[in-house]
Every structure is written in C-alpha cells, then in structure tokens.
Amino acid sequence: MRTQILSQLLTAGVATAVAAAVIAVPAVFKAKPTTVAAPTAICTYQWYLSNSRTSGTATIPMFAYGNTPMVPLSGDWDGAGGDTPGVYHPEERKFFLTNSFAGGVGQVTIPFGAVGDRPLAGDWNGDGTDEIGVYTPSTATFTRRAADGATSTITYGAKYQVPLTGDWNGDGTDDVATYDPPTGSFSFRLPDGTTRTFRYGDPYWKPLIGDWNGDGRDEPAVYNPSTATFYFRVSGLDPTETTQSIRYGDPGDLPLVGDWDANKTSTQGIIRY
Numbered sequence: 001m002r003t004q005i006l007s008q009l010l011t012a013g014v015a016t017a018v019a020a021a022v023i024a025v026p027a028v029f030k031a032k033p034t035t036v037a038a039p040t041a042i043c044t045y046q047w048y049l050s051n052s053r054t055s056g057t058a059t060i061p062m063f064a065y066g067n068t069p070m071v072p073l074s075g076d077w078d079g080a081g082g083d084t085p086g087v088y089h090p091e092e093r094k095f096f097l098t099n100s101f102a103g104g105v106g107q108v109t110i111p112f113g114a115v116g117d118r119p120l121a122g123d124w125n126g127d128g129t130d131e132i133g134v135y136t137p138s139t140a141t142f143t144r145r146a147a148d149g150a151t152s153t154i155t156y157g158a159k160y161q162v163p164l165t166g167d168w169n170g171d172g173t174d175d176v177a178t179y180d181p182p183t184g185s186f187s188f189r190l191p192d193g194t195t196r197t198f199r200y201g202d203p204y205w206k207p208l209i210g211d212w213n214g215d216g217r218d219e220p221a222v223y224n225p226s227t228a229t230f231y232f233r234v235s236g237l238d239p240t241e242t243t244q245s246i247r248y249g250d251p252g253d254l255p256l257v258g259d260w261d262a263n264k265t266s267t268q269g270i271i272r273y
C-alpha cells in the first residue's frame with residue numbers, strides 16, 4: 001500500500017491520481033497576487049531533517065513546507081553551500097524553492113515543465129549552485145534549465161524510468177542516471193559516455209542520491225518504505241559494495257536526502273504528511 005502511494009507521488013500519474021482532491025497551492029507560495037480566492041494556506045508537509053546518518057531524532061527543528069501533491073526536492077539554490085528544500089507542483093508545473101529551514105514561504109517560484117514531467121535538481125554548469133529541470137518519461141529526456149532560463153537536454157535510458165541526478169565523477173557538474181523500479185536497477189551515465197549499471201536494493205524501493213563518504217562524488221542509496229530503512233552505498237559506484245543502513249522515521253513518511261549542514265556529506269530526512 002505504502003509503496004503504491006510513494007510510487008504515485010513519484011510518477012507522472014500523480015496529477016490524475018490526486019486531481020479530485022483539488023489541493024491548491026497555499027497563498028504563501030504564490031509569487032504574484034491572484035484574483036482567484038485561494039483556500040486556506042496550509043503547509044501539510046512536515047520536514048524532519050538530520051545532519052547525522054544515524055537513527056534517532058531530527059537535528060534540524062521540524063518545519064512545514066509544501067503540501068500534496070507537491071514532490072519534495074533538495075538543492076543548493078543560492079550557492080550558499082548546503083541544501084535546502086524545494087517542492088514541485090505537478091499540476092501547476094511550478095517549482096517552489098526556499099533557501100532556509102524556516103518553512104512557510106519560499107524565496108523562488110519557477111514555472112517549468114509539461115504535464116507528466118517529473119522534477120529534477122542539479123548543478124548543470126558546475127558553478128556550485130543547483131538549478132532545476134524536468135524528466136519527460138515518455139521520451140526519456142532530461143531537460144536542464146540554466147539560471148537564465150536556457151535549456152539543454154539529455155536523452156538517456158529506457159522510457160518511463162525514475163530519473164536521478166548526481167555527480168558520478170566528481171568534476172562538480174551533475175550527471176544523470178535512471179532507476180528501474182521493477183528490477184531495482186540503477187543505470188549511471190558518465191560524462192565520457194560510458195554507463196554503469198547494477199542492481200541495488202529490492203524492486204520498488206525508493207532510490208536516493210547523495211555523497212555519503214564526502215569524496216565529492218555522488219552515489220546511490222535505497223529506501224525500503226515498508227520498514228522506513230535507508231541503505232547507503234558508502235562504497236560509491238565501485239563493484240565492491242559496502243552499505244550502511246539505518247532506520248529513520250516511520251513507514252508512510254517520504255524519504256529524501258541532502259547536505260543540510262554544508263559539510264560536503266549528505267544525510268537523510270523524511271517528510272511526514
């Protein structure tokens with residue numbers, strides 16, 4: 001059941017799946033005044049982020065940011081170092097980004113994407129600031145949006161995969177990968193055009209990307225939604241696997257990761273909704 005819910009949130013079908021709920025963007029998220037009366041402004045996503053890759057309580061005070069059916073993200077939107085929250089509203093096709101852990105009102109709203117697209121974040125140009133993008137499942141296309149609005153695309157992998165971004169080779173620029181839920185298989189596209197593919201975790205777990213060992217290169221993790229357990233592949237993309245696992249949060253939470261304290265190492269968080 002929970003896997004289905006997570007899957008819905010992560011797939012293009014989310015818009016139709018939750019359309020009947022008519023959950024509008026809170027007024028506080030609006031970049032411009034609207035003549036349409038907005039419902040009560042509520043942020044229903046509660047973020048519990050930790051700077052310690054251990055089980056236990058959140059090390060950052062809980063805050064509320066975003067609501068259903070928004071898709072949570074993290075990134076260094078202002079280049080200050082460290083990741084902060086963002087959300088993507090798949091129906092309005094807008095990113096709402098914040099540069100703090102205060103919750104409530106974001107600093108940046110960016111309309112981007114088409115119906116069915118899934119949100120991306122990454123440092124496309126290696127300047128230390130993360131940008132946004134979208135993945136179009138029907139064409140397997142990653143569209144990266146530069147800060148000035150210019151776009152560039154990469155088509156990679158089979159259609160209808162789970163898109164991932166990260167810096168596989170440590171050159172400061174984020175690359176792309178895909179995850180195939182039925183097989184639990186990751187496929188990484190390296191900048192030289194080669195690929196690396198392996199299974200990690202069980203089918204239909206949730207893939208996550210971060211730098212667990214602080215070497216400047218990103219690697220995968222998987223999250224088992226039925227046990228609320230994260231599995232961090234601390235050995236990176238090397239064939240020899242070393243994994244650190246922790247339980248954090250509860251089944252039903254949404255997992256995400258980021259470098260919340262800007263120490264160049266990624267840690268976990270969950271969103272309760």
Ligand SMILES: [Ca+2]
Pocket residue numbers: 122123124125126127128129130131
């Ligand atoms: Ca950048």
Ligand SMILES: [Ca+2]
Pocket residue numbers: 166167168169170171172173174175191
């Ligand atoms: Ca790279």
Ligand SMILES: [Ca+2]
Pocket residue numbers: 210211212213214215216217218219236
């Ligand atoms: Ca690493």
Ligand SMILES: [Ca+2]
Pocket residue numbers: 051258259260261262263264265266267
């Ligand atoms: Ca960190």
